Amino acid sequence: MSFIDVEQVSKSFRINKRSAGVAGMLMNLVAPKYEKKQAVKDISFQIEKGEMVGFIGPNGAGKSTTIKMLSGILYPDSGKISVNGYIPYKQRKEYVARIGVVFGQKSQLQWDLPVIDSFELLKAIYSIKEDVYKKNLNRFVDMLDMGGFVNQPVRQLSLGQRMRADIVAALLHSPEIVFFDEPTIGVDVLGKETIREFIRELNAQDQVTMLFTTHDMQDIEKTCNRLIIIDKGSKMYDGSLQSIREKYGTERRLIVELNQEEELEGIEGVTIDNLENRKKSLSFDNNQVNINDLMNNLLQKYSIRDLTVSEPEIESIIQKMYNGEV
Amino acid sequence: MNTKKNTLSLAWVYTKMIFHSWFQYRVNAVLASLAVFCREATGILVIYFTLLKFDVLNGWNMYELLFLYSLLFVTYGILIIFFTGLRDFWRIVRNGTFDRFILRPRGLLFQLIFANADWFAAVGHGGLGITLFIISAGRVGIVWNFQTIAYYIAAIIGGVLIQGAIFLFLATLNIYLLETGSIKELFYYNGRKFAGYPISIYHKGIQFFMIYIVPFAFVNYFPAQFLLRKEDMMYYPDIYMYLTPVVGVVLYLLAYLFWRYSIRYYKSSGN
Numbered sequence: 392m393s394f395i396d397v398e399q400v401s402k403s404f405r406i407n408k409r410s411a412g413v414a415g416m417l418m419n420l421v422a423p424k425y426e427k428k429q430a431v432k433d434i435s436f437q438i439e440k441g442e443m444v445g446f447i448g449p450n451g452a453g454k455s456t457t458i459k460m461l462s463g464i465l466y467p468d469s470g471k472i473s474v475n476g477y478i479p480y481k482q483r484k485e486y487v488a489r490i491g492v493v494f495g496q497k498s499q500l501q502w503d504l505p506v507i508d509s510f511e512l513l514k515a516i517y518s519i520k521e522d523v524y525k526k527n528l529n530r531f532v533d534m535l536d537m538g539g540f541v542n543q544p545v546r547q548l549s550l551g552q553r554m555r556a557d558i559v560a561a562l563l564h565s566p567e568i569v570f571f572d573e574p575t576i577g578v579d580v581l582g583k584e585t586i587r588e589f590i591r592e593l594n595a596q597d598q599v600t601m602l603f604t605t606h607d608m609q610d611i612e613k614t615c616n617r618l619i620i621i622d623k624g625s626k627m628y629d630g631s632l633q634s635i636r637e638k639y640g641t642e643r644r645l646i647v648e649l650n651q652e653e654e655l656e657g658i659e660g661v662t663i664d665n666l667e668n669r670k671k672s673l674s675f676d677n678n679q680v681n682i683n684d685l686m687n688n689l690l691q692k693y694s695i696r697d698l699t700v701s702e703p704e705i706e707s708i709i710q711k712m713y714n715g716e717v
Numbered sequence: 718m719n720t721k722k723n724t725l726s727l728a729w730v731y732t733k734m735i736f737h738s739w740f741q742y743r744v745n746a747v748l749a750s751l752a753v754f755c756r757e758a759t760g761i762l763v764i765y766f767t768l769l770k771f772d773v774l775n776g777w778n779m780y781e782l783l784f785l786y787s788l789l790f791v792t793y794g795i796l797i798i799f800f801t802g803l804r805d806f807w808r809i810v811r812n813g814t815f816d817r818f819i820l821r822p823r824g825l826l827f828q829l830i831f832a833n834a835d836w837f838a839a840v841g842h843g844g845l846g847i848t849l850f851i852i853s854a855g856r857v858g859i860v861w862n863f864q865t866i867a868y869y870i871a872a873i874i875g876g877v878l879i880q881g882a883i884f885l886f887l888a889t890l891n892i893y894l895l896e897t898g899s900i901k902e903l904f905y906y907n908g909r910k911f912a913g914y915p916i917s918i919y920h921k922g923i924q925f926f927m928i929y930i931v932p933f934a935f936v937n938y939f940p941a942q943f944l945l946r947k948e949d950m951m952y953y954p955d956i957y958m959y960l961t962p963v964v965g966v967v968l969y970l971l972a973y974l975f976w977r978y979s980i981r982y983y984k985s986s987g988n
Contacts (some may be wrong), residue, residue: 404984464819464985480981486821497813503738515730516821518723544741 392473393437394600395461395568398438400470402431402456430456432624433470440567443590445615445632447605449709452510453624458570462492475567488517491566495573498557500545506556507541510563517564519601526561531559534589551582558586562593569593571603575610587613622709635708636677643682645673647689648697655693661685669696722966724827731831739837746837753841761786761849764913775918776948779855782914784945787849788937789912792876800881804832806888807897809833817983825980826973829888858890859944871962872940878965880905885972889979908933917949928957932968935961 431453438444446454459465460472463479463486472479477486500509514524532541535555540548541715547554554574561569571590575583591614594601605611611618611632618635620628629633647655649669657663660679664672675685684701689695739746761783768779777785802809809815809829818828840911859865883905891897908926912933927934935957942950943958950958 459816459985462820464816466981483819484822487820490820492820494813497817499817501725501734501738503741504734508734509738512730514732515727516823 392476394442394475395436395438395602396442396459396473397434397436397457398471399433400431400457400460400467400472401429401433401451402460402465402468403427403429411669423466429624431460431467434621434624434626435470436619436626436629438598438600438602439554441594442617443594443601443615444617445603445605445611446619446621447608447611448621448627449606452621454621455572456624457558457621458492458572458602458604462490462570462713463487470561487569488564489563490568491561492573493558493561493569493574495554495557495571495576498545499560500553502545502558505542505544506537509545509556513560513563518550519564523565526627527563527565528559531562534592535585549582551578551585554578554586555584558589566599568600568602571601571605573605574603575605575607582605583610584613620709620712627709627712641677643675643677644701645671645675645682645685646697646699646701647671647693647695650694650696653693654702655689658685658688724823727823728827728831732834732836733836735832735836750837750840750844753838754845757790757842757845758848762847763764775915777915780853781941781945781947783849784853784857785915785941786913787846788872788876788940789848789855790842790846791911792846792873792880793909794841794846795840795873795877796840796880796884797835798839799830799877800827800835800884801835801838803881803884803888804901805833806884807891807895809890813985815983819983824978826885848851856944865944868943869940872943875961875963875965876936876940878969879932880960881970882965882968883931885969885976889972889976890985892979904931912937915947915949918954932964935964941973 404427406428407419407423407425434453434457446457448454456465459513460467461474461479463483466480473506475489476488477489479486500506501512510528513519519527532538534557536553537555537559540552541556545553558571558574574590575586578586587610590601590603593599594614603610603614616631618628618632619626620635646666647670649671652669654665655671655673658673658680661673661675664674666672673685686698689698764778764782764786766780768774772778774782797804806815806829809818815825815829818825818832821828854861886907887897887901890900894900908931911919911923911927916927916934916938919927924934927938939953939957940961
């Protein structure tokens with residue numbers, strides 16, 4: 392059996408549908424109408440110890456619901472979940488002592504108190520031994536460069552600082568598995584990079600199994616080898632990042648900014664569009680056109696001020712899956 | 718043994734933390750206690766001046782009424798040290814804190830209780846209760862000996878448990894209904910308002926409500942009767958004067974079982 396085993400899990404919520412106005416309110420009181428919303432539909436996957444897996448999908452795809460079931464907050468309606476031999480929602484206390492969860496949108500730190508006070512509280516909650524606590528704290532504070540603000544009240548921290556502190560808070564008790572739910576949401580580029588770097592290092596050094604959800608494709612590219620795409624509650628894809636790139640995400644766009652106004656000569660397999668301010672957009676298939684050759688070619692022929700390669704967005708990849716452009 | 722010590726020390730860490738965060742805003746903390754005290758005391762004063770016209774109410778004089786009131790406030794003061802997390806359960810669910818409690822290897826009720834103790838409102842309510850007690854206790858003819866003091870303490874604990882059970886029951890109901898603010902208003906706060914007077918002045922229906930539905934009568938009326946022995950006790954069985962601790966423990970156990978059974982139906986608040 393795998394370390395994490397999810398078998399045909401489904402979960403739906405009952406949503407109270409209320410019509411507008413006073414009449415609707417009264418009707419709702421007498422005969423409430425409920426609508427069933429299927430959040431997760433028949434999802435199955437296995438994850439091995441030490442793996443780092445990214446869950447990606449648009450908002451409302453069922454990522455958070457899956458994480459909540461895996462971490463034991465929600466009971467699945469049907470299906471089986473087992474993690475390291477535990478059934479999360481049945482053996483709660485034993486299980487949660489071995490996992491860490493970071494909710495990017497909901498801090499677990501004490502708003503009014505210095506960061507370190509929240510850590511001390513967690514030490515008491517998890518009964519972390521003094522030497523383990525000291526060792527973990529020093530290591531993570533060092534890795535995430537938090538020395539400057541660990542004694543500041545949480546309310547004074549920037550979003551990026553708060554997120555780093557929240558990540559450490561979830562790791563102090565040396566969990567075997569860590570769930571990250573949108574760990575980079577709202578964080579600036581530099582902050583995101585620090586967090587990704589940290590996640591990578593932790594996985595490599597400690598063999599901690601990690602699952603994280605995001606809708607930022609970059610997060611996945613910088614950290615995970617394996618990717619699970621969920622949309623509308625169903626699993627759309629489960630496999631390596633490499634192969635999804637090859638299969639679905641072969642279209643690339645190169646944005647070229649020229650130093651002077653001039654027309655580009657036609658290139659085979661490349662669609663050229665004129666954008667504003669001497670900018671051109673070059674779209675092509677990554678499998679047919681070699682991006683290095685294309686760039687070299689352009690740099691030799693034209694005087695170029697700027698070049699950017701844009702990756703396909705997750706939404707467009709999912710759209711392609713639906714359209715059957717596999 | 719070890720885990721018990723562990724639990725106690727965690728309760729202590731929580732308590733320290735609550736004080737620590739409140740004292741980040743020292744002036745506000747003191748004012749908050751004072752504000753609660755004044756708000757509630759104003760209510761008492763209004764009743765005081767109204768009742769001056771009556772002299773006695775169903776045989777109860779002013780000091781006896783204040784004594785009846787003091788029981789309500791002393792129990793509420795203790796109540797919100799332990800049960801604020803249950804009173805405000807809907808908010809704790811809604812802001813995602815309850816999800817976090819589930820993710821920590823500790824009892825859920827334990828976390829709800831100790832992470833949410835409202836010590837400053839407790840000082841306000843309890844302080845008013847003690848003030849009323851000091852004003853009235855010496856003037857209502859109670860002989861304070863070992864027996865009456867022991868009874869008083871048992872009645873206070875029972876009264877706290879009865880109200881704690883109501884909060885726990887409403888919190889559990891919240892798991893199913895997601896919104897229980899008006900039910901709490903209807904059953905708990907109305908009951909508490911009625912309990913400010915001897916229940917014998919009310920219509921039979923309200924008396925029934927206060928004894929058997931939301932048993933506030935056991936929080937202050939019957940314990941006060943044990944100590945004061947007013948004439949209107951003849952309408953009720955004598956045994957009721959002794960039942961407060963029993964009612965408290967039984968109700969709390971029932972509410973606890975209901976909670977244990979229902980918690981698996983908990984639905985997270987979502988994002």
